[in-house]
Amino acid sequence: MAADQLRVEAALTAHYLRSDGPFGAGTLSYIDASTAQLRKALGIAQDEDPLRLLAGACGGHAAMNDALVYGVVPFKPAPGLPGFLRYLVMTCAIVATADSNDITREFGENLARVFGTQSPFNNRSALPGLWHRLANWCNEAHAAGLPIRKVTLPPPGTGKHLGITNAIAFPSWRDLRRLRQLLDRRAEHRSIDGPADAARLLCPIVENDVSFSPAIRRASAEYQQLYLKKASLLGLHRFWMALTGLLKEHRSPPSERGLVPRLELTFGATLDDAELRCVVTDRKGNSEQLGVLEGFPDQVLAQAPEWAIAKSGNHASEALVLAIERGCIPFVEARFGVWQTALLQPPDPVRCLLLLSKQNRDVARHWGVDAEPVGENWLLTAPIPARDCRSLYQYMGLGIGTPGPTSAAIALVGGHRSGSGYLGRESLLPHIGILGPGVLTVRPAEDDGSRCELNRETASLFSMVAPTPLKGAYKFRLDEDIIPATEPLAIERSVTFFPDALEHARLGDIDETTWYSHEEAGVHSASRSPLLTDVIDEHRVIDSERSARFQDLMEAIYAGGRTGWSEQDLVLTMRAVLGEDGPSVWDVLRGLMECGWLRTTSNLRWRARRWWLTPPSLVVVRNASGVAGLLLVGSASANIRRRFQETARAAGCTVTERPGPSEYTASMQLATGRGLREMARELGWSVDERRICVPAAAPHCWSQEHVDESRHKRVAKWNWKAGGFRNPDIPQTGLVSLERFRRERGDRDDLYVVVGADPNRYVTTSRASAISEAHRRARIAMFSWDGSRLFRNSADGHLVEPLAKLAMLSACRSPGPAWLDGRWTYVYETTSDCVTLIRTVFGHGFVQQTSTLEPTASRLSAESIGWLRNRNLFRAENLTLPTAGQR
Numbered sequence: 001m002a003a004d005q006l007r008v009e010a011a012l013t014a015h016y017l018r019s020d021g022p023f024g025a026g027t028l029s030y031i032d033a034s035t036a037q038l039r040k041a042l043g044i045a046q047d048e049d050p051l052r053l054l055a056g057a058c059g060g061h062a063a064m065n066d067a068l069v070y071g072v073v074p075f076k077p078a079p080g081l082p083g084f085l086r087y088l089v090m091t092c093a094i095v096a097t098a099d100s101n102d103i104t105r106e107f108g109e110n111l112a113r114v115f116g117t118q119s120p121f122n123n124r125s126a127l128p129g130l131w132h133r134l135a136n137w138c139n140e141a142h143a144a145g146l147p148i149r150k151v152t153l154p155p156p157g158t159g160k161h162l163g164i165t166n167a168i169a170f171p172s173w174r175d176l177r178r179l180r181q182l183l184d185r186r187a188e189h190r191s192i193d194g195p196a197d198a199a200r201l202l203c204p205i206v207e208n209d210v211s212f213s214p215a216i217r218r219a220s221a222e223y224q225q226l227y228l229k230k231a232s233l234l235g236l237h238r239f240w241m242a243l244t245g246l247l248k249e250h251r252s253p254p255s256e257r258g259l260v261p262r263l264e265l266t267f268g269a270t271l272d273d274a275e276l277r278c279v280v281t282d283r284k285g286n287s288e289q290l291g292v293l294e295g296f297p298d299q300v301l302a303q304a305p306e307w308a309i310a311k312s313g314n315h316a317s318e319a320l321v322l323a324i325e326r327g328c329i330p331f332v333e334a335r336f337g338v339w340q341t342a343l344l345q346p347p348d349p350v351r352c353l354l355l356l357s358k359q360n361r362d363v364a365r366h367w368g369v370d371a372e373p374v375g376e377n378w379l380l381t382a383p384i385p386a387r388d389c390r391s392l393y394q395y396m397g398l399g400i401g402t403p404g405p406t407s408a409a410i411a412l413v414g415g416h417r418s419g420s421g422y423l424g425r426e427s428l429l430p431h432i433g434i435l436g437p438g439v440l441t442v443r444p445a446e447d448d449g450s451r452c453e454l455n456r457e458t459a460s461l462f463s464m465v466a467p468t469p470l471k472g473a474y475k476f477r478l479d480e481d482i483i484p485a486t487e488p489l490a491i492e493r494s495v496t497f498f499p500d501a502l503e504h505a506r507l508g509d510i511d512e513t514t515w516y517s518h519e520e521a522g523v524h525s526a527s528r529s530p531l532l533t534d535v536i537d538e539h540r541v542i543d544s545e546r547s548a549r550f551q552d553l554m555e556a557i558y559a560g561g562r563t564g565w566s567e568q569d570l571v572l573t574m575r576a577v578l579g580e581d582g583p584s585v586w587d588v589l590r591g592l593m594e595c596g597w598l599r600t601t602s603n604l605r606w607r608a609r610r611w612w613l614t615p616p617s618l619v620v621v622r623n624a625s626g627v628a629g630l631l632l633v634g635s636a637s638a639n640i641r642r643r644f645q646e647t648a649r650a651a652g653c654t655v656t657e658r659p660g661p662s663e664y665t666a667s668m669q670l671a672t673g674r675g676l677r678e679m680a681r682e683l684g685w686s687v688d689e690r691r692i693c694v695p696a697a698a699p700h701c702w703s704q705e706h707v708d709e710s711r712h713k714r715v716a717k718w719n720w721k722a723g724g725f726r727n728p729d730i731p732q733t734g735l736v737s738l739e740r741f742r743r744e745r746g747d748r749d750d751l752y753v754v755v756g757a758d759p760n761r762y763v764t765t766s767r768a769s770a771i772s773e774a775h776r777r778a779r780i781a782m783f784s785w786d787g788s789r790l791f792r793n794s795a796d797g798h799l800v801e802p803l804a805k806l807a808m809l810s811a812c813r814s815p816g817p818a819w820l821d822g823r824w825t826y827v828y829e830t831t832s833d834c835v836t837l838i839r840t841v842f843g844h845g846f847v848q849q850t851s852t853l854e855p856t857a858s859r860l861s862a863e864s865i866g867w868l869r870n871r872n873l874f875r876a877e878n879l880t881l882p883t884a885g886q887r
Contacts, residue, residue, distance in 0.1 A: 005086070006078060008042065008057035012085050015041035017138060019147045024236040025477055025492035028138065028151045030170035032238065033092035036245020051093060051114045057086050061115045064090070071126035071133070080146065082137045084130055090114075091127065091162075095169040099177050107162060124161040131164045145445065147475070147492065171242045175216045178209070179246055190247070195234035198243055199227035206239075216242070222486055229482050232409045232436025233489035260316050261308035263300070265331050265339040265353070265380075266568040275568055275608060276300040280311045296606045297355070298375035319343040327357025328396055338569070345393035349386040356381065366395065376744055409435050410478050410493045413461065416573075418559040421496030424450075424470030425552045427577050429497075432462040438480040438489075445473035445494065470497035500638040501559035507613050507635075508563035515601035515610055520766045521701040521800040521841075523693040546582065547663035551638070553577040554666065557598070558613060558637040567609040583664055583817035583824040590826075591665050591816030594804040596633040602749055602765070607742075616640050618680055620689040621670075621812065629672040630680060630687075631812055636669070644669055647682050651675030658812050661789065661827040665816030668808075695802055695841050698776050699762065707763050709751045712741035718774060723794030736778040738770060771797035772842060781848035783828075785835050790847065791818070792826040799828065803838055810834045 015037075019025035022040070038050035058064045059074050066072040067087040077083025091107075094114070098105040108120035131153055141148040156163025171179070182205065183189050192198050203224040206212055212220075216239070223239040234240055259280045266275045277294035293300055293307045301324055308317040323329045323343055331339035331353040332346060339353055356363055356371060356379045364371040364381045367388050371379040384392060415430025416423045422430055432454065434440055440462055442452055449472050454462040473496050481488035556573060557565070565573075574585040582588075589611075592598045599612045616634035632644050648655045653673030660666060671679060680687050695701035716725035718738035725740055736756035752770030754762040757777040764770050775782040775797070782797060783790050790807065798804060799815075807830035808815055818827040839847055 005057045005059060005074070006081075008054065009077065009081050009083065009086050011042055012089050013081050016089070017082075017085070017148055019142075019149050019490075019492045020494060023149075023241065024233065024490050025149060026236065026479075026490040027487050028149045029154060029168070029487050030238055031089065031092045031168055032170060032241050033089055033096045034171070034176060034242065034245055035093075035097060036248060037241070038089075038093060040245070051090075051097065054086060054090050054093065055114050058090055061112075061117045061119065064111070064115060065119070065121060065123075067130065068121060068124045068127055071129050080141075082134055085134065088130055088134060088165075091165045092169040095166060096171070096173055096176065098173040105173070127161050128156075128164055131168070145447070147494065152487070170219075170238055171216055172213055175213050175242070176246070178211055179206075179243065180249075182206075183246055192243075192247055195237075195240050196227060198240055199224050199234070202243070203227075203239075222483055225483055226480075226489075230436055231480050231482055231489065232434065232438065233478070233480050233491055236489045236491065259312040261304075261312050261320050263304065263320070263329065263331070263341045263355075264334070265355070266566060266572075275566060278304045278307060280308070296375060296608075297378045297380075299606070301355075301378060327360045328363060329355040330392065330396065330398070331355065344398055345390065349389040351386050352384045352389055352392055354381040354384070354392075355379070363395075367392065373744065409438075409491055410440070410476050411435075412495065414576075416556040416559050418498050418555075419502040421498055423501060423552075423555055423559055424466070424497030424499050425555065426464075426466050426469070427549055427552045428556050429464040429466065429470070431457070432464065432476060434460050434462075434478055436480055437482065438478040441477050441479075443475055443477075444470075445475055449474065469499035471499050472497065500642075501555045503637065503639045503643075504558075504562045504613075507615055510564070510601060510612060514604060516604055517599070517601050518766055519703050520769050521695040521802055522703055523695050523701075523802045544663055546578075549578055550588075550664050554597075555637060557592075558635055561598075561611070561613045561635070564613075565611045567611060570611050578664070583662075583819075587817040587824070587826050588664050590798050591660070591814060594798070594801065595660075595666050595668065595808055595814035595816075596805070597635050597666055607748055607750070615685070616644075617686045617688060618683070619809065620687060621809065628676060629670050629812075630676050631809070632669045632671075636666075641669060644671070644683070647679050648673070648675075651679040651682065653679055658814075660814040660816050661818035661829060662816060665814045665818075668812050668814055670812055692806070693802060694806065694837050695800065697840060698773060698842050699758070699760070701800075701841060702762065702764065702769060702773065705764055707751055707765060709741040709753055709763060712743045712748070712751055714739055715742045715750075716740040718771070720778070720780065724796040734778060736774055738774040766800075768798045768800050772800055772846075776842045776846055779843070779845045781845055782842075783838075783847045784850045785832075785847050786850045787832075788829060790828040790830055790835060790838075791820060793848075798826060799838070803834075803841065804828065806830075806837065807834050 015021055016023065016031060017028065035050060038054065039046065039048070042050055042053055044050060044053065055064075058067070063074050064087065066074075067084060071084075073084045073087070090111075094107055094110050098107075098110060100110075104110070106120075108122055108124075111121045112119055135151040135153050138148050138151040142150045153164055154167040157167035159166055182202065189201060192201060203220045206220040207217055207224070209217075219237070219239040219242075223234065223237050226234055226237065261278060261280050264277050264279060275294070276297045277292050278300055279292050293303060305317070305321040305324055308320055320341065320343065323341070330342055332342040332350050334340040342352075354363065354371075355374075358373075358377055358379060361371055361379055364379070367381075367384045369382040369384055371381045374380045411433040412422070413431040413433045416428045422428075432440060432442075440454060442454055442464070444450065444452070450466055450468045450470050452464055452466045452470060452474060455465055457463050473494050476493045476495065477490060478492075479488050479490045553574060556577060557570070560569075560573075570589070571585055574588060578585065578588070589598070593600055593611075596614060599614050601610050601612065602608070603610070613635035614633075616632060616636050619631045619633055620628055621631050622628050632641070636644070645655045648671040651673070652675040653671045656670045656672065658668035658670055660668075714728045716739070717728045717730055717732075718724070719726040719730060720734055728739065734756075736754065739753050739755075741751040741753065749765040750767075752764050752767060754770055754774045754777060757779075762770070762773050764773075771794075772782065775794075781793055783792055783799075792798075799807065804815060807828040810831045810833070811829045813829045815826070815828040817824050820827070835847055
């Protein structure tokens with residue numbers, strides 16, 4: 001019995017008192033205890049009697065009498081519960097349902113009827129005191145920071161002891177009966193589908209009908225004024241809350257499930273990198289698990305009408321199908337890098353994109369924007385400014401949409417999710433959007449939370465500014481105090497932030513029927529001496545604003561990559577976090593791949609790539625004297641690196657941080673000491689002792705690809721002077737040419753064709769392989785070697801993956817972009833032995849020597865190696881790759 005009472009008390013508290021409940025965070029000044037609201041609060045079916053359940057939770061006739069006469073409740077409540085709310089709600093329910101008794105409307109008689117007793121509960125002297133106790137409990141809990149609404153008791157109405165109950169119970173039974181009559185009378189009233197419809201259709205009638213009580217007429221007048229002032233929290237107003245339960249009683253079941261199809265569009269570095277998918281959502285915008293139609297635009301738009309009708313019905317799909325048939329589909333930005341169809345004009349002006357059929361190519365000229373082909377039949381415009389939003393929709397003859405539901409009054413825009421919350425680093429914080437003219441505030445739920453401020457970017461969008469990473473729960477509150485002398489409407493939303501990405505328990509599997517990995521060069525095991533790092537130098541871990549942004553990016557990539565990243569989303573995220581003043585995002589991305597952080601795959605059916613996290617693992621590396629170390633490789637977020645360090649310290653090992661050539665490269669972590677075996681066992685990650693695997697001499701290292709560029713369009717040609725791909729119409733210089741081809745339909749990877757200095761044409765889908773082969777044939781040095789670093793001469797290109805990973809392991813440092821001689825280039829910190837292997841594969845001219853020192857001059861002498869062995873010192877610069885290993 002006590003458990004049932006506690007459950008009901010908790011349910012009523014969550015429904016009526018909590019600031020994140022259905023009544024919002026505004027001050028409580030009324031209680032809607034109608035039958036519909038009680039069913040919703042208690043979570044019971046439509047055919048169950050909430051008053052009977054409430055009577056049982058009150059403990060029966062005697063307990064209810066004790067509460068009304070003496071203010072005594074039967075047990076001590078749990079923390080966070082007042083303990084007597086169910087008795088007060090019961091009194092309000094009796095007032096709200098008085099018309100259910102045709103014989104008498106008297107309070108005591110109706111209360112006795114619910115409890116099945118003859119006693120009329122004539123003594124109610126403790127009831128006013130219970131109301132004041134509730135107000136004190138709520139106000140104290142609110143002041144203490146708990147998510148409880150403040151309470152303001154209304155002036156007592158009629159009745160010495162029932163005055164507060166009569167005044168706070170809204171709506172009254174008379175108003176409920178009259179509203180039911182209005183809904184029964186006209187079908188258009190029963191079809192009201194939102195707060196805006198209620199303001200237009202019902203408020204004028206209620207306000208001018210003297211059969212309604214003054215309380216609901218005042219509420220109706222307030223509600224209509226709020227609607228005219230474009231309030232976004234109409235769904236919290238007492239008039240709408242009173243109406244919703246009645247509408248549910250009168251509304252017939254819908255013929256369809258209320259699902260709506262929409263298109264979602266992402267595009268990467270250029271407009272022709274577009275990806276399109278069709279999804280089905282419910283009325284709140286949540287995606288339904290009914291599958292996704294995705295692919296290149298021609299394919300999706302050809303199949304979308306039939307697919308959408310099958311998933312959501314003819315009526316729900318009508319607008320989307322018509323837009324596709326007309327060949328003019330508008331998109332608005334839903335979140336960073338993702339655009340979705342908006343087939344009605346948004347309430348507030350926003351930027352738009354248009355997907356146009358090629359017959360409508362002239363439409364883009366009306367707003368002075370370019371349109372690029374994204375397939376054989378479709379064009380995509382550049383973003384159209386928000387100032388032209390209205391004229392754009394008027395041109396297309398589309399209507400105006402209504403503001404979203406109350407649940408979207410506070411919307412988080414952008415940001416990076418991790419677990420049940422968001423990453424709290426400043427460069428990764430979401431923006432906060434509001435729909436109406438309210439005032440937005442934020443505060444930490446705990447007293448020790450970091451300070452956070454809101455900066456207004458536009459009328460409806462705020463950015464978050466925090467001097468330190470946010471940690472824990474933060475409460476966003478939106479108040480709309482539009483009409484003087486009335487209680488403001490308010491809503492709160494609690495959001496949890498994490499300073500670092502939460503570690504994934506398991507990474508998503510790669511569907512090999514859809515995604516495949518391309519081998520940039522074939523390899524074989526080399527029977528040779530272990531590689532020895534040549535150069536002993538000291539690198540400090542760089543701590544700067546740019547390095548902090550890069551660390552933020554690593555956390556964002558890890559947090560959002562459990563099931564992989566589309567290349568478009570990943571590149572857009574990188575540009576947003578790193579800014580525009582850094583190196584090419586493609587070089588940054590390549591560095592993360594070559595150090596083992598990410599793995600790339602291509603789609604088997606259309607032109608798309610996806611990037612996947614790799615689980616953390618340990619690589620055994622050894623120095624010349626045989627002393628071992630464990631190198632952490634894989635997608636190592638801050639929490640994973642912290643676990644690696646703590647486990648190493650507990651095992652008596654030392655961890656060395658191995659930064660790359662710039663702030664835009666991942667730092668490697670190396671553990672050394674006598675407890676490596678215990679450390680590896682405790683971490684439970686795979687341990688790998690890798691052999692030296694190198695490609696055969698080019699061109700024998702290139703894999704045979706059955707590809708043909710005849711059905712592709714040439715889109716770029718390699719410019720030897722600029723060191724990158726440029727306009728395809730530039731004149732040919734030199735004997736070797738490198739061209740890039742793209743299939744207009746977007747259903748194949750780009751092709752790269754190398755011609756010249758060899759009777760065989762080399763055609764491949766690998767950019768790195770094509771650029772390397774072009775430099776080999778042309779005998780133009782692609783890299784320079786200064787004795788410790790291998791840096792790129794051209795503006796584009798990288799070592800093929802097997803050699804890049806070999807270079808990384810030989811120095812235990814990540815490759816990546818670096819600022820050298822006034823420009824960004826790409827750098828591998830590696831050994832002279834590794835450079836020798838690279839020259840063996842591509843020829844001696846592939847790497848030019850820039851240092852006056854001979855490569856062997858900086859190697860460790862026998863005396864130095866003996867000194868290190870004698871002192872039992874371990875330097876990562878002396879690490880070697882083992883010739884044989886085990887897993």
